[in-house]
Structures are given as structure tokens and as C-alpha cells.
Amino acid sequence: MFSCFRKSLFGSLVVGALASVSLSAAFTAPALADTASFVRSLWPDAQRAGVRQQIFEAAFSGYAPIPKVTELTKSQPEFTQTVQQYVDKRVTAAQAAKGSAMRQEWAQTLGRVQQTYGVQPEVVLAIWGMETNYGGYMGGNNTIHALATLTQNNYRTEFFRSELITALKILNEGHIAPKSMTGSWAGAMGHTQFMPSSFMRYAIDFNGDGRKDIWNSIPDALGSTGNYLKSFGWRPGETWGYEVRLPQNFDFARARDMNKASISTWRQMGITRVSGRDFPRAGDEARLYMPAGARGPAFLLLPNFEVIKRYNNSDSYALAVGHLADRIIGGGAFATAWPQGDFALTKAQRAEVQTLLNRRGFDVGSPDGVVGPKTRAAVMAFQTRAGLLPDGHVSGTLLEALRR
Numbered sequence: 186m187f188s189c190f191r192k193s194l195f196g197s198l199v200v201g202a203l204a205s206v207s208l209s210a211a212f213t214a215p216a217l218a219d220t221a222s223f224v225r226s227l228w229p230d231a232q233r234a235g236v237r238q239q240i241f242e243a244a245f246s247g248y249a250p251i252p253k254v255t256e257l258t259k260s261q262p263e264f265t266q267t268v269q270q271y272v273d274k275r276v277t278a279a280q281a282a283k284g285s286a287m288r289q290e291w292a293q294t295l296g297r298v299q300q301t302y303g304v305q306p307e308v309v310l311a312i313w314g315m316e317t318n319y320g321g322y323m324g325g326n327n328t329i330h331a332l333a334t335l336t337q338n339n340y341r342t343e344f345f346r347s348e349l350i351t352a353l354k355i356l357n358e359g360h361i362a363p364k365s366m367t368g369s370w371a372g373a374m375g376h377t378q379f380m381p382s383s384f385m386r387y388a389i390d391f392n393g394d395g396r397k398d399i400w401n402s403i404p405d406a407l408g409s410t411g412n413y414l415k416s417f418g419w420r421p422g423e424t425w426g427y428e429v430r431l432p433q434n435f436d437f438a439r440a441r442d443m444n445k446a447s448i449s450t451w452r453q454m455g456i457t458r459v460s461g462r463d464f465p466r467a468g469d470e471a472r473l474y475m476p477a478g479a480r481g482p483a484f485l486l487l488p489n490f491e492v493i494k495r496y497n498n499s500d501s502y503a504l505a506v507g508h509l510a511d512r513i514i515g516g517g518a519f520a521t522a523w524p525q526g527d528f529a530l531t532k533a534q535r536a537e538v539q540t541l542l543n544r545r546g547f548d549v550g551s552p553d554g555v556v557g558p559k560t561r562a563a564v565m566a567f568q569t570r571a572g573l574l575p576d577g578h579v580s581g582t583l584l585e586a587l588r589r
Contacts, residue, residue, distance in 0.1 A: 223337045224248060227349070236353045244329045244356055244363045251326065254334040254370045265531050267580070268476035269523040271501040272508060275315060281512035284310045287319055288513060294391070294404045302411035303421030308489075309410050311510040312496060316378040323376060323400065324369040328352055332372045332381075348372050351381035360388075360396045367400070375399030376406035379413075387413040417495040418488065425493060425507035426471070426486040428459045428519055431479060437576050438565060441558075445472045451485055459520035474500065478578030480524040528581035538579060541587040542567060 224245055231241050266274075287310055288295065295306035310319075317323045332349040336342055352372070356363055368374035372381060376399055379388060388397040391408030399406040432455030440454070449467040456473075458464065471485040484504070493503040508519070530538065532554035539552035539560055547563035561577040568575040571586065 220248070220250065220337065223333075227333075227346075230346075230350050231353050234350050234354050234357075236350075236357045240357045240363070241353065244353055245333070246363070248330050248333060250334045250337055251330055251370075254326065254331050255338055257370050258335065258338060258340045265529045266501075267527060267529045268501045268504065269481070269527075270529070272505045273523075275505045276509045276512060278512075280314050280318075280509060283319055284314050284509065284513035287313070291403060291407065294407055297391070298408055298411040299421075301408070302415040302419070304411040304414045304419050305510070307510040307513045308414070308425075308493075308506070309407050310513055311506045312410055312493075313377055313407065314509055315502070315506055316373075317376055320376045320403070320406075323367065323378070324373065325367060326370050327364070328366045328368045328372055328374055328381075329356075329363060331368070331370055335371070345372070348381045351385055355381060355384060360398055361400055365400060376403060377410045379409065383413065384409075387416055413496070414492055417492045419492050420487075420489055423466075423469075423487060423489055425490045425503070425510070426474075426484045427464065428521070429456050429473075429483050429485050430459050430521070431456060431483055435479070437479070437574075440473050441561060441565070441577055445470050447471075448485065456485065474504075475576060475578065476500065476504065477524050477527060478580065478582075479574050479576035482519040482521040482523065524582075526582065530579065530581060530584060534581075534584055535579065538564075538584050538587060541584075545587070 228241060232238075284307070288306055292306075295309060298304060298309055299306060313319050329349065329352055332345055332352055335345040336349055349372075352366065355361065356366060366374065369378065373379065374381070374384065379399060384397070384399065388399055388405070388409040389412050390397050390405060392402050392404040394402070396402075397405055397409070399409055429451075435455060443450070447467065448464045448469045448471055451471060451473065452464065452467070469487055471487055474484045474486050475481065476484075490503050490507065493506050494500070496502070496506075508516075534554075535556055536552040536554040539549045539554070542549050542560070542563045543552065545567060547566050549560045549563045556579050560579070564579060564583065565575040565577045567573075567587070568577070568583075573586065
């Protein structure tokens with residue numbers, strides 16, 4: 186069965202891969218040949234990238250498509266947590282206490298990170314805590330094999346093939362051994378979960394041993410995270426945002442149209458910090474964020490919030506990082522309680538909101554489940570007519586009101 190492959194450039198590699206695949210009931214006989222051809226097809230790109238044959242063979246030793254990774258590409262559930270659920274699950278007293286302990290343990294390294302890159306220790310720690318529970322779980326997948334599985338399955342092929350070749354280059358440079366390069370099912374690696382392309386751009390040798398080892402060297406991982414944030418414009422000495430209080434009769438429509446404005450402008454509209462302290466820089470540009478509508482906590486978000494989002498392009502993620510950072514240095518829970526009884530909407534439910542708004546005469550166009558400016562304007566108009574607070578917040582509470 187395997188004799189036709191033993192004469193190939195990577196005979197032993199491919200035979201090992203096929204033997205491994207044959208043990209899995211998830212793949213048929215034709216898939217075995219496909220795997221051999223797939224591995225061979227990668228070599229020209231790897232060779233052009235400077236990867237040595239010895240490294241390539243070691244990286245693919247025993248390779249077989251990983252069934253769990255294949256499964257995850259086909260069955261990723263729709264994300265339907267509220268921001269409250271997301272934050273409460275990730276920012277706990279235990280996580281904050283562990284972050285505080287890590288701050289003491291790694292004070293010297295974190296001080297060097299701040300001095301070199303201008304990023305506060307608590308922010309680096311919060312990302313570390315969010316990504317891997319301070320190194321407690323960094324993912325157990327062989328990174329090369331996971332990326333190869335995604336590429337072979339034609340899942341975002343161009344992106345993951347590029348990440349795969351880049352991961353091979355990392356091995357070729359000697360930063361980590363093939364079997365020690367582990368991470369998430371989608372290829373994120375190390376203590377602070379860098380994709381291979383991010384590793385190549387932003388990873389640094391912070392402990393001076395000649396390798397960029399974000400898997401085993403905490404200084405390298407924390408320094409690399411500081412370098413990453415600085416590269417995207419982190420503003421030293423500034424925070425991510427402020428929890429704020431809105432005045433009575435706040436002009437939600439004007440706030441929606443403004444999007445971003447200076448702190449002084451928001452202050453003129455009656456917004457104040459919940460702490461009672463003044464804003465330190467009136468000229469800072471900020472945007473108003475009400476993740477649970479006007480009944481829940483509200484925030485003015487600063488430029489550093491957008492930098493955190495370069496790590497994970499999600500307001501929920503960045504809010505959790507910022508809040509955890511504050512808790513690590515002694516901050517408390519949000520001053521305003523989350524509203525009770527609300528729930529997040531699926532795409533189908535968001536489309537239902539749009540359908541019900543259309544039926545009531547508020548034009549949102551064709552229902553598509555995507556909440557844009559036109560939908561939010563219609564929501565505010567409905568809320569005003571219904572005697573509700575016109576904050577434009579789309580959630581379970583709004584859907585129930587429309588159904589009634």
C-alpha cells in the first residue's frame with residue numbers, strides 16, 4: 186500500500202503520516218493518499234521560505250488530520266453571550282487575585298516591559314490571564330498539525346496555509362522544537378497566544394538567551410505582548426477608559442450620531458465619572474459604550490481600548506481585559522449593576538427584531554440580522570414611541586417588547 190511513497194523525497198515522513206491516518210476511523214483510504222499528496226505539495230513553499238528538509242520532516246512526523254480540529258471548523262456555535270456573561274465568566278475575584286500575585290512574582294520583568302514599551306504591568310497581566318489563565322492552559326494541539334489540518338480541509342485556506350509556512354520558519358530558526366510547538370486548534374501559541382505571523386512580527390527574546398520562546402519563557406511572552414501593544418499605538422500612562430454616569434434626559438440620538446468626541450464634549454453633555462473624579466485630559470477622544478443599554482454600566486472608551494482590540498477584535502474582550510487590569514491593581518466591580526433578565530440575540534432573533542420594526546412602520550430595510558445605524562435609528566424611534574428609554578440597545582428585552 187505504501188510502497189509508491191517510499192521513493193519520494195519524504196518517503197519515511199509520508200509513510201509515518203499515512204500510518205497514523207490509517208488508525209483513525211474518521212478518514213477513508215482515498216484520504217490517505219490525499220494526505221500524502223498534501224504534505225508533498227507544501228514542500229516547495231517551505232523550501233522557498235528557507236525551511237530545511239530536516240525541519241520539515243520532523244514537523245510532519247506522524248502527521249494526520251486532527252479530527253477534533255476538523256470538527257470545530259464545522260460546528261462552531263453562534264456566539265450568543267451577553268457582554269455581562271462574557272465579562273463575569275472571565276473577570277473574577279480569583280483571576281484578579283492570581284494576577285496580583287503574578288504582578289509581585291514577575292515585578293522585575295513587568296517593570297522592564299513598561300520601561301521598554303510603555304505598557305502598564307496590569308494590562309500585560311490581564312491579557313495573559315485572559316488568553317491562558319496565566320499559562321495554566323496554552324492549548325494542547327501540535328501547531329503544525331493543527332494548521333495543516335485546517336489547510337488540508339480548505340478552511341480559510343490562504344490564511345492558514347500562510348500561517349503554516351510561517352510556523353515552519355519559526356521552527357527553522359530554532360526558537361522551539363517541533364513537538365514542543367503547541368497551541369490552540371486554530372494555531373495560536375504560547376502564554377499569550379500569538380499566531381505564527383504575529384510571532385514573526387512582534388515576538389522578542391526578552392531574556393537574552395538567543396531564542397524567542399513564548400511557550401517556556403515568561404519574560405519572552407510578556408515582553409512580546411508589550412511589544413505587540415506598543416506596535417499598535419499603545420499610549421503610555423493612559424488607561425483604557427472610564428466607567429461613567431449619564432445624566433437625566435441624556436440625548437442618546439446625538440450621542441449615536443457623534444460616535445467619537447472629545448472628553449470635554451461628553452462632559453458638556455452631562456457625562457461624569459462614577460468615581461466623582463474629573464477626567465485627567467479633556468482633549469482625549471472617546472466613544473460612548475453601553476454594552477447593556479442605558480440601564481447598565483456605561484463607559485467612555487479611550488484609544489488604548491482600540492489597541493487592546495488588535496489582540497481580539499471584540500468590545501467584550503477588550504472590556505474584560507481593561508476591567509481585569511483594574512481589578513489586579515485593586516479596583517472593584519463596576520459601580521453600576523448589570524440589568525437583570527436580559528439576554529443576547531442570535532442572528533435569527535436580530536432579524537426578527539428588524540421584521541417586527543418594519544411591521545410597525547420603522548423602516549430598517551431587508552431583515553438580515555446585522556444591526557447597523559439604520560436599525561439602531563429605528564429601534565430608538567420605536568422606544569421613544571413606546572415610552573421606553575431610547576438608547577438604541579438591541580437585546581432580548583427589546584425583542585420581548587416588540588413581540589408584545
